[in-house]
Amino acid sequence: MAETKKMTLGIQDVADLEADDDPMPTEPMTLNMGPSHPAMHGTVRVILTVEGETVKDADVQVGYLHRCFEKESEHATYTQVFPYTDRLNYVSPMLNNVGYALAVEKLLGIVEKIPERAQYIRVIVGELSRIADHLTCMSAGAMELGAMTIYFWGIKAREWIWELLEELSGARMTHSYVRVGGLAYDLTPDFIPKVRALFPKINTVLKDIEDSLYENRIFRDRMDGTGLISQERALSYGWTGPALRSTGIDYDVRKAHPYLVYDRFDFDVPVGSKGDNFDRYIVRMEEARQSIRILEQAFDQIPEGPVCLDDPRIILPPKPAVYNTIEGMISHFKIIVDGVKVPPGEIYSFTEGGNGELGFYIVSDGTGRPYKCRVRGPCFIITSALQEMIVNRPIADIVPTFDMMNMIGGECDR
Amino acid sequence: MSVEALNRAKELLGAAVVSTHSYRGDDTIVVDAPDAAKALKTLRDDPEVAMNFLSDLTAVDYFGREPRFEVVYHLRSFKTGARLRLKATVAEPEDGSNPTCPSAVELWASANWFEREIWDLYGIKFTGHPDLRRILMYEEFVGHPLRKDYPKEKRQPLVRRPPDEV
Amino acid sequence: MGLEFYTTRLADAVNWARKYSLFQYPFVTACCGMEFMAVWAPKYDVARFGAEFPRFSPRQADLLIVVGTITERQGPVLRRIYEQMCEPKWTVAFGVCASTGGFYQNYSTMPGADQCIPIDVYIPGCPPRPEQVLDGLMMLQDKIQEKRGFVQVRERREHDELLKAKGKLKVLP
Numbered sequence: 001m002a003e004t005k006k007m008t009l010g011i012q013d014v015a016d017l018e019a020d021d022d023p024m025p026t027e028p029m030t031l032n033m034g035p036s037h038p039a040m041h042g043t044v045r046v047i048l049t050v051e052g053e054t055v056k057d058a059d060v061q062v063g064y065l066h067r068c069f070e071k072e073s074e075h076a077t078y079t080q081v082f083p084y085t086d087r088l089n090y091v092s093p094m095l096n097n098v099g100y101a102l103a104v105e106k107l108l109g110i111v112e113k114i115p116e117r118a119q120y121i122r123v124i125v126g127e128l129s130r131i132a133d134h135l136t137c138m139s140a141g142a143m144e145l146g147a148m149t150i151y152f153w154g155i156k157a158r159e160w161i162w163e164l165l166e167e168l169s170g171a172r173m174t175h176s177y178v179r180v181g182g183l184a185y186d187l188t189p190d191f192i193p194k195v196r197a198l199f200p201k202i203n204t205v206l207k208d209i210e211d212s213l214y215e216n217r218i219f220r221d222r223m224d225g226t227g228l229i230s231q232e233r234a235l236s237y238g239w240t241g242p243a244l245r246s247t248g249i250d251y252d253v254r255k256a257h258p259y260l261v262y263d264r265f266d267f268d269v270p271v272g273s274k275g276d277n278f279d280r281y282i283v284r285m286e287e288a289r290q291s292i293r294i295l296e297q298a299f300d301q302i303p304e305g306p307v308c309l310d311d312p313r314i315i316l317p318p319k320p321a322v323y324n325t326i327e328g329m330i331s332h333f334k335i336i337v338d339g340v341k342v343p344p345g346e347i348y349s350f351t352e353g354g355n356g357e358l359g360f361y362i363v364s365d366g367t368g369r370p371y372k373c374r375v376r377g378p379c380f381i382i383t384s385a386l387q388e389m390i391v392n393r394p395i396a397d398i399v400p401t402f403d404m405m406n407m408i409g410g411e412c413d414r
Numbered sequence: 415m416s417v418e419a420l421n422r423a424k425e426l427l428g429a430a431v432v433s434t435h436s437y438r439g440d441d442t443i444v445v446d447a448p449d450a451a452k453a454l455k456t457l458r459d460d461p462e463v464a465m466n467f468l469s470d471l472t473a474v475d476y477f478g479r480e481p482r483f484e485v486v487y488h489l490r491s492f493k494t495g496a497r498l499r500l501k502a503t504v505a506e507p508e509d510g511s512n513p514t515c516p517s518a519v520e521l522w523a524s525a526n527w528f529e530r531e532i533w534d535l536y537g538i539k540f541t542g543h544p545d546l547r548r549i550l551m552y553e554e555f556v557g558h559p560l561r562k563d564y565p566k567e568k569r570q571p572l573v574r575r576p577p578d579e580v
Numbered sequence: 581m582g583l584e585f586y587t588t589r590l591a592d593a594v595n596w597a598r599k600y601s602l603f604q605y606p607f608v609t610a611c612c613g614m615e616f617m618a619v620w621a622p623k624y625d626v627a628r629f630g631a632e633f634p635r636f637s638p639r640q641a642d643l644l645i646v647v648g649t650i651t652e653r654q655g656p657v658l659r660r661i662y663e664q665m666c667e668p669k670w671t672v673a674f675g676v677c678a679s680t681g682g683f684y685q686n687y688s689t690m691p692g693a694d695q696c697i698p699i700d701v702y703i704p705g706c707p708p709r710p711e712q713v714l715d716g717l718m719m720l721q722d723k724i725q726e727k728r729g730f731v732q733v734r735e736r737r738e739h740d741e742l743l744k745a746k747g748k749l750k751v752l753p
């Protein structure tokens with residue numbers, strides 16, 4: 001009979017226990033965190049080899065939402081690709097629309113000729129989408145750690161934004177609002193006052209989330225020091241966006257390679273220090289506040305004017321001309337059926353998406369359909385580092401790490 | 415900014431460069447596939463060009479052209495902010511086996527998943543890759559779907575409802 | 581009036597209880613998941629319909645909501661989760677990708693979740709508005725009450741065949 005050991009009841013620091021004090025030997029066990037799991041972000045399968053509660057090895061399997069964006073875009077005209085881009089990073093669809101439109105316009109060589117009002121509106125809807133993206137990430141992240149109330153506050157705030165974007169584009173989520181050479185519609189007359197009225201409400205929600213979570217013992221214990229990654233590894237993995245900025249490198253495409261009218265705005269880029277989950281949370285919260293700052297300046301500066309380029313080869317003619325003149329009808333027909341004719345060549349265009357540098361590499365062969373339309377989705381790249389971040393950590397750390405990476409299935413698997 | 419990087423890169427790579435061009439603000443260097451990994455290492459380690467960030471790694475299938483494939487690397491320098499595109503032309507072997515290209519995994523950790531994706535969708539094998547298996551499609555899938563000769567709607571289903579379930 | 585009056589009333593009562601206490605298993609894959617989150621949120625509250633708390637285990641759920649695109653790779657997973665659920669169970673295809681594949685007609689997308697599991701209610705939309713989702717949920721509740729759900733119809737048919745085999749089924753003129 002083994003001699004009984006004196007077990008101290010109560011909280012005992014793990015470091016006090018020596019290795020041979022442990023009466024229960026462990027052996028590795030394979031655990032499947034399947035593609036259908038409660039974490040609301042995306043469908044990813046992680047096959048874990050665990051020893052006790054520690055993850056010894058992880059095999060991250062993506063591809064459960066591979067919807068063939070590239071193959072579909074090879075068979076669609078340049079304008080027909082816009083709905084597919086909506087569904088890439090589906091929490092911030094306007095940013096994908098804007099990124100793709102800028103890529104096609106770069107290929108056409110008309111980026112500087114886009115009317116100023118269209119550029120300002122693209123910034124405005126992009127930043128609104130970015131706020132919605134960060135609200136979703138923060139709400140879902142808090143909910144998975146148990147804070148349901150934060151989820152309800154955040155989704156309530158997101159509903160306000162979605163209602164306004166629905167007034168503008170017709171759809172709550174998958175807008176397809178941007179077109180090559182401009183936008184689909186102009187702003188509604190009372191859009192700007194309505195958004196301005198939202199700012200204090202969103203700021204209150206963000207402040208409430210901050211007050212509830214930042215001093216909360218459970219939240220801090222689960223987020224601080226978990227999901228750590230160093231700057232060198234983050235750069236080697238190709239990270240960009242809030243995840244890279246949480247490690248301390250301030251690379252923001254809006255500042256480093258300004259596009260649209262971002263160089264006219266005065267905004268800060270929040271940067272973390274340690275590269276853990278809490279830093280990623282704070283960076284997203286502050287970025288949402290900076291987006292509000294950009295929106296206020298954009299509303300003050302936005303000029304009047306047309307929202308589409310005046311080029312009949314790219315922009316559809318106005319509907320009265322389509323129905324009443326032969327030239328309008330033929331022009332409409334050719335642009336819709338054949339697509340916008342883009343000269344042969346290839347470009348790589350990049351913007352700041354919700355999760356990082358959203359790049360489009362488009363190869364054109366001279367017809368109205370892309371020859372290849374590759375999207376560099378930041379989520380795919382960030383997820384490739386998941387294995388390194390969860391190995392040698394408890395299983396419970398997987399949830400906050402996976403949440404704060406903001407792995408959106410549509411962008412990861414495309 | 416990128417033009418200086420392009421000129422300096424041309425000097426560094428020397429004979430390996432097949433062609434270069436600049437179009438709409440993007441600068442491109444074309445090399446042959448066997449020289450790709452060495453060229454990337456040179457561009458990364460040179461203190462002036464310092465292309466230390468791999469933005470994107472993809473492939474294009476130019477069906478009907480010799481060489482058929484091109485592996486495209488998009489590089490960025492965090493020191494100067496310059497961007498460069500390196501294209502490596504990969505020819506399809508005569509015997510119908512998979513075309514090959516050297517792997518960039520030792521240079522950047524992101525190349526691991528990028529190259530798995532290219533193997534999955536285009537069928538280009540990367541020599542020196544530690545774990546080359548499919549990533550977006552399932553292992554039972556036959557063929558490489560993003561090649562131009564793979565029809566878009568050809569499905570290979572894994573499971574369907576049993577016919578007697580009514 | 582015989583025993584059938586009471587058993588019918590009992591069956592009605594049981595179905596009434598079932599339809600107002602659905603435990604959902606949200607099989608969330610894609611963008612429709614965001615609208616699912618919105619339906620669940622305070623504005624378009626689904627808790628009013630009794631279907632509030634999602635059970636993240638198929639063993640404890642009776643409503644499988646297929647939210648978002650199902651790819652061929654996801655097929656065996658979905659089938660296995662459907663088979664793990666206990667009967668009576670119902671399924672809802674949320675969104676047009678789960679109904680017919682949507683505008684994704686390619687080598688990787690399954691053209692509708694009904695290729696691998698039977699579906700009771702299809703909710704089209706890309707993504708469907710929360711009001712559409714609640715309408716679909718109410719349609720499902722009608723189906724449950726009238727015993728027209730897939731599993732309920734099958735059970736009734738099997739029950740009738742069993743009775744017929746034993747010679748106890750009375751066919752009314």
